[in-house]
Amino acid sequence: MRPRRAALSTILLLFLLQACAHYPINAPLQSYVPKAGYRFDNLTPGEGNTDAIMFCLTFSGGGTRAAALAYGVLEELRDTTITAEGASRRLLTEVDCISSVSGGSFAAAYYALFRNRIFQDFETRFLRRNIQGELAGQVLSPANWFRLISPYFSRIDLAAELYDATVFDGKRYKDLAGGARPFIILNATNTALGSRFEFTQDQFDFLGSDLGEYPLARAAAASSAFPFLLNPISLQNHPAPPGFSAPPAVANALEDPGTNPRRYLWAKNLITYQDKANHPYLHLLDGGLADNIGLRAVADAYTRGFIRRRINDGAIKTFVAIVVNAKTAPPEPTDLRRAPPRIPAVVMKTMTVSMESYSFETVEFMRSLAGNRAQAQQDVAACQRILDARCPGGERLRPFRSELRLHVIELNFEQLQDPKEREFFLGLPTSFSLTNRQVDCLIAAGRKLLRASSDYQDLLRELGGRPQPGAESAAEFPPGGCKAPN
Amino acid sequence: MEYLVVRFPRSRRVVIDGEFNGRANELIELEAGTYTVSLGPPANFTPESRRIVLKNTSALDPKEVTFDEA
Numbered sequence: 001m002r003p004r005r006a007a008l009s010t011i012l013l014l015f016l017l018q019a020c021a022h023y024p025i026n027a028p029l030q031s032y033v034p035k036a037g038y039r040f041d042n043l044t045p046g047e048g049n050t051d052a053i054m055f056c057l058t059f060s061g062g063g064t065r066a067a068a069l070a071y072g073v074l075e076e077l078r079d080t081t082i083t084a085e086g087a088s089r090r091l092l093t094e095v096d097c098i099s100s101v102s103g104g105s106f107a108a109a110y111y112a113l114f115r116n117r118i119f120q121d122f123e124t125r126f127l128r129r130n131i132q133g134e135l136a137g138q139v140l141s142p143a144n145w146f147r148l149i150s151p152y153f154s155r156i157d158l159a160a161e162l163y164d165a166t167v168f169d170g171k172r173y174k175d176l177a178g179g180a181r182p183f184i185i186l187n188a189t190n191t192a193l194g195s196r197f198e199f200t201q202d203q204f205d206f207l208g209s210d211l212g213e214y215p216l217a218r219a220a221a222a223s224s225a226f227p228f229l230l231n232p233i234s235l236q237n238h239p240a241p242p243g244f245s246a247p248p249a250v251a252n253a254l255e256d257p258g259t260n261p262r263r264y265l266w267a268k269n270l271i272t273y274q275d276k277a278n279h280p281y282l283h284l285l286d287g288g289l290a291d292n293i294g295l296r297a298v299a300d301a302y303t304r305g306f307i308r309r310r311i312n313d314g315a316i317k318t319f320v321a322i323v324v325n326a327k328t329a330p331p332e333p334t335d336l337r338r339a340p341p342r343i344p345a346v347v348m349k350t351m352t353v354s355m356e357s358y359s360f361e362t363v364e365f366m367r368s369l370a371g372n373r374a375q376a377q378q379d380v381a382a383c384q385r386i387l388d389a390r391c392p393g394g395e396r397l398r399p400f401r402s403e404l405r406l407h408v409i410e411l412n413f414e415q416l417q418d419p420k421e422r423e424f425f426l427g428l429p430t431s432f433s434l435t436n437r438q439v440d441c442l443i444a445a446g447r448k449l450l451r452a453s454s455d456y457q458d459l460l461r462e463l464g465g466r467p468q469p470g471a472e473s474a475a476e477f478p479p480g481g482c483k484a485p486n
Numbered sequence: 487m488e489y490l491v492v493r494f495p496r497s498r499r500v501v502i503d504g505e506f507n508g509r510a511n512e513l514i515e516l517e518a519g520t521y522t523v524s525l526g527p528p529a530n531f532t533p534e535s536r537r538i539v540l541k542n543t544s545a546l547d548p549k550e551v552t553f554d555e556a
Contacts, residue, residue, distance in 0.1 A: 248504040256539065259518050259519050259541050303517045309505060312516075399513060400512065
């Protein structure tokens with residue numbers, strides 16, 4: 001009896017210990033130092049990066065499909081050279097920021113951490129793995145059963161552990177490659193506020209937390225915590241560190257809700273984190289719920305953030321935003337059926353319809369911002385010409401600090417010319433497990449879509465860009481093609 | 487977007503809501519809203535700062551804010 005009792009006691013003890021499992025708590029911020037921490041202005045341009053070109057990429061959600069498409073675009077940028085400031089450079093070294101969501105966050109974070117190593121091992125370490133199967137294995141493992149009983153530990157924490165061990169090598173934000181650009185903005189969604197949450201120190205300041213100590217794996221997990229399948233990633237909202245108060249822009253925006261409701265909402269969401277009593281914790285889901293293409297972070301930086309300040313200071317001559325959108329449109333049989341769709345189908349449709357409409361509007365919003373600037377520059381120049389002709393020697397109009405050339409480029413599968421190729425890609429699943437062939441096709445599609453974009457070709461002409469010798473065939477689909485079956 | 491010109495007898499960095507953002511006597515592009523405008527060092531200007539509401543401007547008809555040399 002005694003050995004049996006001892007064994008039972010041991011099992012019970014293990015059970016109790018495991019059931020005490022808790023997600024890792026984000027570190028408190030000891031002091032508020034604007035000149036420190038993961039912020040764009042604290043990064044160096046990096047080797048070969050021309051400050052005058054502000055080049056941002058956004059990687060959408062869409063599981064491995066999105067990560068592979070983004071990876072193909074990175075390959076194409078690596079294999080393209082431009083001439084800037086009298087030197088030949090790889091276009092990839094010009095990338096200053098990458099804003100990403102869900103699956104796209106894995107490509108963004110991996111590149112920011114390991115740079116060109118991504119081209120050696122990202123395919124084997126992420127794209128060609130059955131991450132979904134491995135996650136299921138973790139959930140089913142007896143070693144984790146008791147941990148999952150704890151209310152403070154869930155499948156998303158197992159996922160983060162898996163990503164930490166097998167993708168991100170335990171790296172934290174403070175490890176991001178040598179403090180140089182690109183600045184990555186991994187986006188999640190605050191479940192309570194329904195607002196975009198970005199993993200930057202500017203955002204973490206409001207949580208009184210040090211992003212530098214935070215694992216990239218947990219940020220990527222939050223960004224890709226798809227509702228229904230995974231639980232949210234939780235963060236603690238620590239007391240504000242000494243010296244921190246909301247920036248003047250937030251205070252001014254809050255006092256004036258009428259003039260610019262969009263700016264007011266931005267400030268209101270931020271200031272909510274200072275209400276520590278009512279928001280001691282926050283819970284983050286997939287960034288796609290707030291913005292599935294990652295472009296809102298760039299639009300915010302353009303309207304009121306680090307991009308805006310650099311434009312007004314005249315540091316930027318060329319602004320580029322490339323949106324890599326892996327959205328799909330699987331065949332829709334609803335209208336062929338007499339019976340209305342069932343609740344699960346309706347729930348899924350409800351989520352994706354609003355997501356896609358918002359993505360479309362976000363791209364158009366960014367294009368309108370760029371168009372407004374171009375128009376304003378033209379208006380000033382045209383009026384100045386008329387004034388010079390009719391009132392020579394008169395007072396001159398106030399100029400912009402520098403003329404800005406703007407390029408907003410969206411890539412998506414709808415742009416593929418071949419209907420069968422389009423059908424193939426639009427029908428791919430959202431999953432963390434794709435076949436090698438699907439991954440091959442997606443990588444080639446990233447390169448092909450970029451090359452085929454007339455907006456991108458305009459950019460290359462402006463920058464004197466061209467594919468490197470030998471890279472011409474890399475944008476071809478693998479033998480047999482990537483087409484939907486007849 | 488909205489447009490602001492901060493008039494000052496010299497070229498000087500402009501401080502908007504506590505951050506450097508553009509230069510005096512040039513067009514500054516900002517989103518609509520309320521801002522606190524000042525100038526960078528040296529502190530030889532008056533007033534110390536101005537609070538403005540930026541709306542309904544254009545690049546040809548920007549909001550103008552003037553600082554004088556002290």
